[in-house]
Amino acid sequence: MLEAILSLGGVGFFAALALGFAARKFAVEVDAREAAILEVLPGANCGACGFPGCGGYARAVASGAVAPELCPPGGPETVARIARIIGVAAIAVDPQVAVVICQGDQQRATEKYRYLGISDCRAAQKLADGPKTCPGGCLGLGTCAAICPFGAITMTDQHLAVIDRDKCVGCRKCVEPCPRQVIKMTPRSVSVHVLCNSHDKGALVRQYCQVGCIACQLCKKVAPEAYVIEDFLARVDYRHAVKPTAGVEVAIEKCPTHCIRDDNPPPAPVPDEKPAPQAA
Ligand code: SF4
Numbered sequence: 001m002l003e004a005i006l007s008l009g010g011v012g013f014f015a016a017l018a019l020g021f022a023a024r025k026f027a028v029e030v031d032a033r034e035a036a037i038l039e040v041l042p043g044a045n046c047g048a049c050g051f052p053g054c055g056g057y058a059r060a061v062a063s064g065a066v067a068p069e070l071c072p073p074g075g076p077e078t079v080a081r082i083a084r085i086i087g088v089a090a091i092a093v094d095p096q097v098a099v100v101i102c103q104g105d106q107q108r109a110t111e112k113y114r115y116l117g118i119s120d121c122r123a124a125q126k127l128a129d130g131p132k133t134c135p136g137g138c139l140g141l142g143t144c145a146a147i148c149p150f151g152a153i154t155m156t157d158q159h160l161a162v163i164d165r166d167k168c169v170g171c172r173k174c175v176e177p178c179p180r181q182v183i184k185m186t187p188r189s190v191s192v193h194v195l196c197n198s199h200d201k202g203a204l205v206r207q208y209c210q211v212g213c214i215a216c217q218l219c220k221k222v223a224p225e226a227y228v229i230e231d232f233l234a235r236v237d238y239r240h241a242v243k244p245t246a247g248v249e250v251a252i253e254k255c256p257t258h259c260i261r262d263d264n265p266p267p268a269p270v271p272d273e274k275p276a277p278q279a280a
C-alpha cells in the first residue's frame with residue numbers, strides 16, 4: 001500500500017515539474033498594451049475593424065500595424081482611450097449611422113412580379129433584377145436585418161427595412177450585402193435624409209412609387225446650401241446640413257412626395273395610398 005502511494009506521489013511530482021517547465025518554456029508573451037486595449041474594446045466581436053474579433057484587433061493596434069480608430073461600436077470614447085494606451089494624440093472620429101434611403105414599401109411602391117423564392121434579397125435580385133419596379137428600392141426580404149450584429153434593422157409588415165439609429169453603431173456590415181445599395185452611411189450628427197434611391201426621371205418615379213423623389217428642385221430652391229440634385233435624385237449635402245436651418249425644415253414640409261425625413265424627432269407617418277397603375 002505504502003509503495004503504491006509513494007510511486008503515485010512520485011509520478012505526480014514529476015508530472016508537475018514537467019508541466020511547470022513546459023509552461024515557462026512555451027509561454028506566449030502577452031503585450032500589456034494589448035491586454036489593456038482588449039479591456040477597453042466593446043467585446044462585440046463584430047468584425048467591423050476587419051479582424052475576426054476584438055482580440056485580433058487589439059493585437060494589431062498594440063503592434064502598431066493598424067490605426068486605433070477602426071472600431072465603430074466603440075465610438076470616439078474608445079478611440080481616445082486606445083490612443084492614451086498606445087501613446088498617440090487623440091484622433092477625431094466622425095461617428096456614422098446607417099440609413100435605408102427608401103420608403104417604398106409594398107403599400108407605396110409597385111412590384112413587377114410576386115417573388116416566391118427564398119427570403120433573401122440577393123437571390124430575389126438575381127431574378128429579373130428583383131420584383132420591385134423601382135430599380136433602387138428596398139426589396140424587403142431582410143438580408144440586411146439578418147446580417148446586422150446589433151439588431152438595429154427591423155422589417156416592417158409592409159416589407160421595408162428600417163434602421164434604429166439608437167441601436168446602429170455604424171459598423172457598415174449591412175451596406176455591401178444589400179443588392180440594391182439602398183443602405184448609406186451618414187454622419188450621426190445629421191438627422192435629415194432624402195429617402196429615395198431612384199435615378200429615374202420624375203414622371204417614371206410617379207408611376208411606381210408614391211414617396212419617391214421626382215427631382216422637382218423645390219428643396220434646392222428653399223435651402224440651396226443643404227440639398228443637391230444629381231442625376232434626377234435629391235440628396236442632403238451633409239457638409240452643410242449639420243445644423244438644420246429653417247430652409248431645411250421648410251423643404252421637409254413642402255416636398256410633394258414626403259421623401260425628405262428628419263429622424264429627430266421621429267418622422268410623422270406618410271399617408272398610405274396605392275400608386276397609380278402604370279401606363280400600358
Ligand atoms: S435594405 Fe437591402 S438588404 Fe435590406 S431588405 Fe432592403 S433590399 Fe434587402
Ligand code: SF4
Binds near residue numbers: 151167168169172
Ligand atoms: S444597421 Fe448596419 S451599420 Fe448599423 S449596426 Fe447594423 S449592420 Fe452595422
